[in-house]
Amino acid sequence: MKHPFGHLIDTLRSEQYEERRYFNLLKLSDVRYEKLPFCMRVLLESAIRKCDGFYIKTDDVSSILDWQMQQNQAEVAFSPARVLLQDFTGIPAMVDLAAMRDALAKQGVDPNLVNPRCPTDLIVDHSLQIDYSKWPETMIRNQEMELIRNKERLQFFKWCSKTFKNINVVPPDINAVHQVNLEYLCQVVQEGEGFIYPDSVVGTDSHTTMINGLGILGWGVGGIESEAVMLGQPVSLTLPQVVGCKLVGTINPLATSIDIVLGITKHLRQAGIGRKFVEFFGPGVQQLSAPDRTTIANMCPEYNATVSFFPVDDVTLQHFKNTSTDHPEKLVVLEDYLKAIKLFRSYGDQSDEPQYSEMNLSSIVPHVSGPKRPQDRVAVTCMKEDFINCLNEKVGFKGFHISKEKQATQVPFLHEGAEYNLAHGSVVIAAVISCTNNCNPSVMLAAGLLAKKAVEAGLTVKPYIRTNLVPGSGTVTHYLNTSGVLPYLRKLRFEVVGYGCATCVGNTAPLPESVVDAIKQGDLVACGVLSGNRHLEGRLCDCVRANYLASPPLVVAYAIAGTVSINLETEPLGVNSEGKDVYLRDIWPSKEEVNHTEENIVIASMFKELRSRMEVRDYNGSTFWNRLESAESALFPWDPKSTYIRCPSFFSKLSKEVCTPQSIEGAYPLLFLGDKVTTDHISPAGSIARVSAAAKYLQSKRLTPREFNSYGARRGNDAVMTRGTFASIKLQNRLIGKTGPKTLHIPSGQMLDVFEAAERYQRDGVPLIILAGKEYGSGSSRDWAAKGPYLMGVRAVIAESFEKIHRNHLVGMGIAPLQFLPGQNADSLELCGKERFTINLPQELTPRQHTGKSFSVTALFENDMDVAFFRHGGILKYVARSLLL
Template identity: 40%
Template sequence: MNTEFRKTLPGTRLDYFDTRAAVDAIKPGAYDTLPYTSRVLAENLVRRCDPATLNASLSQLIDRKRDLDFPWFPARVVCHDILGQTALVDLAGLRDAIAQQGGDPAQVNPVVPTQLIVDHSLAVECGGYDPEAFEKNRAIEDRRNEDRFHFIEWTKKAFKNVDVIPPGNGIMHQINLEKMSPVIQVRDGVAFPDTCVGTDSHTPHVDSLGVIAIGVGGLEAESVMLGRASWMRLPEIVGVELTGKLQPGITATDMVLALTEFLRKQKVVGAWLEFFGEGAAALTLGDRATISNMAPEYGATAAMFYIDQQTIDYLKLTGREDQQVQLVENYARVSGLWADSLKGAQYERSLSFDLSSVVRNMAGPSNPHARVATTDLAAKGIAGQWDDVPGQMPDGAVIIAAITSCTNTSNPRNVIAAGLMARNANKLGLSRKPWVKTSLAPGSKTVALYLDEAGLTHELEKLGFGVVAFACTTCNGMSGALDPAIQQEIIDRDLYATAVLSGNRNFDGRIHPYAKQAFLASPPLVVAYAIAGTIRFDIEKDVLGLDASGKEIRLKDIWPSDEEIDAVVKAAVKPEQFRQVYIPMFAIHEDTGPKVEPLYDWRPQSTYIRRPPYWEGALAGARPLKGMRPLAVLPDNITTDHLSPSNAIMLDSAAGEYLAKMGLPEVDFNSYATHRGDHLTAQRATFANPKLFNEMVIEDGKVKQGSLTRLEPEGKVMRMWEAIETYMERKQPLIIIAGADYGQGSSRDWAAKGVRLAGVEAIAAEGFERIHRTNLVGMGVLPLEFLPGTNRKTLQIDGSETYDVVGERTPRATLTLVITRKNGERLEVPVTCRLDTAEEVSIYEAGGVLQRFAQDFLESATA
């Protein structure tokens, strides 16, 4: 620990580091111009680095030298049970590999505090109109996930520094916001800013508190767990000034959907954003959290707000200890992290967004940044005429209406607004349509408490929005089965069915296999669509029903006023509710059970947990970058849902056929996500999304949709998994060619693991989303970026070619992609090596993060 700039925090016995003095010692006056993010990163360095590294790294930070590696030391890791469990499966496999080489497996432990929240494994099999939905869904979750939960229980005892929050308690991001993040940490008598990485792209949710928290893939999280710095190129820090204020009747969801569209157009992919201005200062912490949560939807790495009075008020509201609240305020004021101290901050790029311009919005039909104003639904061809035939579902039937996702359920105003909408609708005799599967899945148990306090629980239940879970559900594709009769009608009539949810993701094929498209909306709008029953309904104009006197009822007649929402929030949301939920949840329980062995006893028949293969065979051998054949040629905006879907497994899929062969009944196939601890199941999800468009597969002059590819050199079209199996048998190295923004969406390490196990050695794309690119490097897959003006179309790539990569792999070097066409023509194309740092080159050359750690561990043990 660096001690040169150590001081004592006024009014306490705690020490802190005078980062202003450290920065100004290198460049006088520089501190006052640094953005908030740079100040927190500087504090991290001053606390952790030796003087030589400190001076060099602070110089980079001040001068924005992006061509050099920069170390960051997150204080903790937060995980949900899908990527978090997968990371721990990898560490258990690493222990086996270490033991086989004569090392001590018990020495392989996270050295950074790691919090695992089991929140991604529950499917909404029972909708919110069933009064026993919560208990039934939890029982199904426990039955289906027995293998997974057995392994998680072992990790609690086998690994040091791992804390587990069991299922049924909420979503990791909302728990992180409401309890886990102290904003200012204290360890060994030293206070410092909280920082964390999380195995979910929505980890920036807690950035709203002024905490640098970014989403990473499981592989990068594993590296941080094991004590390595998170190395990066210094990001672009963009200031986003929020001006004006929201109009009456406009929710935080409307605001964030408008911001998502705006920021995508401003190309902030990979940037770290800081929101400031009078508009930002006036936003509640709940509204700020809604903005920060959706950082991955507009492509940013972080979405920061300053620490100010809103932060302090929120910490008090959520029941934090008085001493901790005072520490946050004192520290921020003394250290230069309080909002008033940032008025001189200088940004490399500044944007401005007027909150008063926001109207009521939705996003869809398949991307979070595809905003559409509710007044424009008809003009956009979404709303329109439909046949209202008694006993039949209409065109555009809304088969799922879900109030879900921490994006909105961490914002009391949004949830209370939905409850008041339900109350108003019930008073006028409105009801949900019978084909709509409704649900309420809050990210925290506190939501149920303040809805009870407000007298709104029964109102929501009456419309079918009873609590089905405290977990990440529909937004993650865990929407559960439909009523068999409804599903059969969709099939028989080839019905265009849709979903409306208050989540953050609506990619094609994600929400439900029979929901052809999905729309994001605020919680009160979700209630309205449950009543309307079809996306063809013009939600602003059409008649929802008639009251007792025969008067027409429209949306405006049941929409609650801002004044009423605010009054109910003030009266019903109380600090004691948060204490009631979180004090017992985080109480320290002494584990008196039997000790466990340091090596996990793998269950050979498990389809959930299996020893990973990353230290075996070709994965641990040489890196052939010659004679590669394309597995797929892909368009722009390929998401990790295309690469490795998370939704329900269908019987006729490659994974479904495998599970049936393993003796698993179809009713318990569960989701792709829950099986990611077993590579034999998970690798069959590679490109298994039925909405995939692989440009190698052409039918009648058009790209055919489906999980398909063309086997080469035969030119035979077949299902993706069968082609992968064939290539694996041939030991054929593969490449993927893609367009812009490759790897959008969830921080899904299996989107990289799946292609690596398939034999993919390199991916050449026009651009990569940050987290996925890091995951590729972590799995030993080489990311290559076409130079501007060059792409698969200008090169006339059709998938019949073979590819070689020539050149020395150094950070961001220009390499040569040699394309050999079927007719023998040879083309040499310059590409950028997207190994961005020396650390990434080292990881790639070792074969990946896990191989690199095993090598270092054994070398250290030998020394």
């Protein structure tokens, strides 16, 4: 078929490289193109290049060009250049593809047809648990345990890497997923199918948005959506508004990129930019290094934006010149191509810049965030006062409701033969982890330089504090070591424990028993301080109630202080050997000192090391991976004894015919939930509690608690994950009136584990719904937060509002996301949660209670594709049926 935009094909020529073909958007001769935000130009190029008249139509191109008039109205399709998976979300996706192969084979269809059609990278990095700490050989011992514990999963990944086409599996002990994305996978300009085009990505890692800091359009999707993209389906999105954020002023020398990102987060949250794209511009942008930009772009989910985009400019180009010296020709092509289609940003001429909201960088001061939510920012100078207020306030998003007479409680305890005291505000976990900051040398070096000065000043960290240093990649360890600061971090007990998500997903080694006993004895509000962007209550450790996000140097500072109940401006961190007070200002490294170290340490050799490891196919140093055996068959040989990999039942009733969605008749609410129910509550990712339904299942398989591993590691087993659904100890279910993973089986009046109640309802043939409040499904993207309820028999969720990605997941599993009308909720409608509901589909969406009372809701199906997925019973069945025809 003749390409509808074939007349735009042009050739890029230079004496420095071979000719490249590309779609020259300037040949549109459309004045609207140059008025488009840069991120919209990336969408437009993809729509033009991929326009096939079926998935992507000429109307999509017209809508994007007419962005000013069509934003928030037109639905467009977008085919990203690649898909990025981490292992926790990647393993269920690959298990689903393996199960789809089985289903097609049973229907007489060649299973080899099931392959990712979009280039897909899967990075194994989330399985690290911290079994050992504060040992010289810590990292090696933790890595050995990781490989032994996850052998079954790794064998499955090895089979995937050999069997599926168009997928690249990066084994463990290479780097964290977002670091691999930033340091190796990102190309800015891709080449394929005879053309060059802008790089773009959708990913299941919560840090996917970091890539926008390098001028690469990318955002997070769930595992269910990623599977659809892998199998050739474009992403459907409502053409977004693009909010310009103008940066002006000069950065405060004491402000790190973490302070900047928290300042921008607050500013944009107040601006109300939910589901929008943000594009940064203005003279202040040039003050931000490429790592600074990726750190800022990483946090856009926290203010509910889809993307925070920094167009490629001279700073970005210089970053790639410093880090990609092995491929100088590619850099010349990159610059020439982006300038040819006007995707290169120049800040020299500001005359044609749009008038957007403006933010002054000089207004930003150091902050931390907590004690329970990232949006609750606290200036460091106000930390002590704010923590005391949290103790006084009633239990809620900030409060702990500790009585006045108990706020001075101190509990003595013994640790390693010495006596210490714990009080409210005592720090028991301090972690610089593989998350937001580790790609940014400036903040990591600041932490190292602060540690150096602290040691030289005679300061120490108390030995009972669980300190961890989990760099995002070997690159970080390399420059910390080369700059000479790593030994000082070690002296303060910040030992490198491995690479991968650990503390922030609840994989922290247990606290010393004496510490846990002291916390429980005094009912203390103990604290964790971490340099990440996730710190929900109870996630780090169930006995640590207050958790604060802070920049890496502040994590080290609070670890030295041993408490968050301190004013770091006026109170000393400690005393030196001479009995002299040492203040934070005495050891805080200057911006000039950090910049000097960064410029002399962050050099191309660091990135060369990663590239050499990635480009050698046997992955030097990963002997365990190389020796792993895996099957050679097109179908995966499922082991019925495996507790890690299990064929799910999603395709058990697959047929060629599409059934009209049946009405939901006589459904009971499985749960009656309030506001801010996160995916952590719905599908926990941390350790498996010994008294949980999942633990009972694993014990029936003759596993001991030591062998349980984590929910994240067992995401390839639907039996574990379904039992782990709503298993959070922090779940607040109004049907039982207390916190815990329990619910009321309404017909019998019994209080049961949520899974056991759902199982009984299913045996009786009773459909289920969930009632909830605002922002249902917020937090990390997790496909099992929708898959688990689906397998439990949940047909619909009725809530005041939904987090966008989780809404997509519900639709993708064939669960109806229904929203109360504005101004209404369960309380205003006088629902007690014990009613039975009938919802007629698709004729009407008016839930009728068993009493005959009815109320209206809005079905949150945003486009025709949503409706198609729901009619088919979810994305997986939709794709499978397309291969059956």
